[in-house]
Amino acid sequence: MKARRDGAGFLVADVVVGLAALAVLAALVVPVVHRIARDARIQAAQEWVQQVRMGYEEHRAAEGSWPVSAPPGQVPEGLAPYLPPGASFEGDGFVVEARRWRAVEQPPRPANIPEIPDDTPADTVPLPSPTVGVLAGVSLGTSDPALLAALLSRHPDDSFVQDTVWTLVFPQRPRP
Amino acid sequence: MSTRSERPDPQHRDEEQAPEVEPGVRPDAAPGPDEVMLEDGEELSDPALRDRLLKETVAHALAQDAQYSGPVGNPMGTRTGWKLLGACALFLVAGLLLLAPPRLLTGPPPPDLTPADLRRGMEATLLLHALEIDAFRLESARLPASLEEVGASGSDVRYLRTGNRSYQLTLRAPGVGVVIHDGTDPPATARSLAERWLRHPHLP
Numbered sequence: 001m002k003a004r005r006d007g008a009g010f011l012v013a014d015v016v017v018g019l020a021a022l023a024v025l026a027a028l029v030v031p032v033v034h035r036i037a038r039d040a041r042i043q044a045a046q047e048w049v050q051q052v053r054m055g056y057e058e059h060r061a062a063e064g065s066w067p068v069s070a071p072p073g074q075v076p077e078g079l080a081p082y083l084p085p086g087a088s089f090e091g092d093g094f095v096v097e098a099r100r101w102r103a104v105e106q107p108p109r110p111a112n113i114p115e116i117p118d119d120t121p122a123d124t125v126p127l128p129s130p131t132v133g134v135l136a137g138v139s140l141g142t143s144d145p146a147l148l149a150a151l152l153s154r155h156p157d158d159s160f161v162q163d164t165v166w167t168l169v170f171p172q173r174p175r176p
Numbered sequence: 177m178s179t180r181s182e183r184p185d186p187q188h189r190d191e192e193q194a195p196e197v198e199p200g201v202r203p204d205a206a207p208g209p210d211e212v213m214l215e216d217g218e219e220l221s222d223p224a225l226r227d228r229l230l231k232e233t234v235a236h237a238l239a240q241d242a243q244y245s246g247p248v249g250n251p252m253g254t255r256t257g258w259k260l261l262g263a264c265a266l267f268l269v270a271g272l273l274l275l276a277p278p279r280l281l282t283g284p285p286p287p288d289l290t291p292a293d294l295r296r297g298m299e300a301t302l303l304l305h306a307l308e309i310d311a312f313r314l315e316s317a318r319l320p321a322s323l324e325e326v327g328a329s330g331s332d333v334r335y336l337r338t339g340n341r342s343y344q345l346t347l348r349a350p351g352v353g354v355v356i357h358d359g360t361d362p363p364a365t366a367r368s369l370a371e372r373w374l375r376h377p378h379l380p
Contacts, residue, residue: 011256011259013255013256013259013260013263014259016259016260016263017259017260017262017263017266019263020262020263020264020265020266020267020270021266023266023267023270024266024269024270024273026270027269027270027271027272027273027274027277028273028281030274030277031273031277031281031282032281034282035281035282035283038286039283042286101304101307101308102307102308102311102312103307103308103310103311103370103374103377104307104310104311104314104378105374105375105376105377105378106376106377106378107376108376130314130378132311132314132315133374133375133376135304135307135373135374145286145288145289146286148289149286149287149288149289149293150286150287152287152289152293153287157372158372158373160293160296160297160300160301161289161293161294161297162297162298162300162301163349167300167301169300169304169373171372171373171374172373172374172375173372173373173374173375
């Protein structure tokens, strides 16, 4: 390439050097912007999960049951009053589905009636029949593995990852 | 004293013969390199003077030729080469930064999903399916014919009835392999999760 002087008084070589400097600057800025966007997305998702978890527990405390299930992206019926205004089941790069699972529960056997001295032996209390209870949770689908891993590390006991879906189960036991 | 051109053109010859030029008065313009100052009384027709002027003129021309025709360095071209070389180096640095940005720019990497995490996720998925099947069995007094009957379709979980009271759930994933949940003997992970999630778990 033959260097020529253009009308502005710069050589083509000067322009190439300027472009190279801009490329280095962009290469420095792009990872930082990407990291900031990733951290913000993860932070927003974690805050969203926290809000939904509180909403579920408040709904259960007030209504006596978990919210019903709903298709992906839709807020379950009756849960909206317990969520912040404008809360959605879709976020930046993820969509959430409200889930419910049935599960057999075996109530514990009540304590036997205390023995009375010089009386006939007390009857053994029979084991109660098992019942069907409900587990609730939310499944968050995303194509971002970093978001899946971050959510799993934040909730290691009550959540799991299957394929591209992170599922959070709300335990029936009251949280300590 | 008068100014005369070395070239014998007619106009100068006329001025040479013009009587109005006052002797001893120099013109304002300085003589050029190709002009010769003649002293009073000197004549161009003097052969010695002509030889001297010719030699001086030739020497001057040779000197000029030697000054301008010799090889001259090209500092602008050298600088351009260095600039292009530096630009290539900068482009190389930019490419390396984009392909492998340093930790200082990207921050700590996010935690990766380990095979153990994936296996635990598969076991949890099978457990939730098993809970649905057990609930159906408690209500219907039989095992479901398929997962669609308990409303658990649409997943990769395979359901296999091995008897009237026994079944197996299997799930396969690349990198993990096959995970099996036996309805009559749930794995330890499933028991642990059920203990955590259910208030009064009921597993075989």
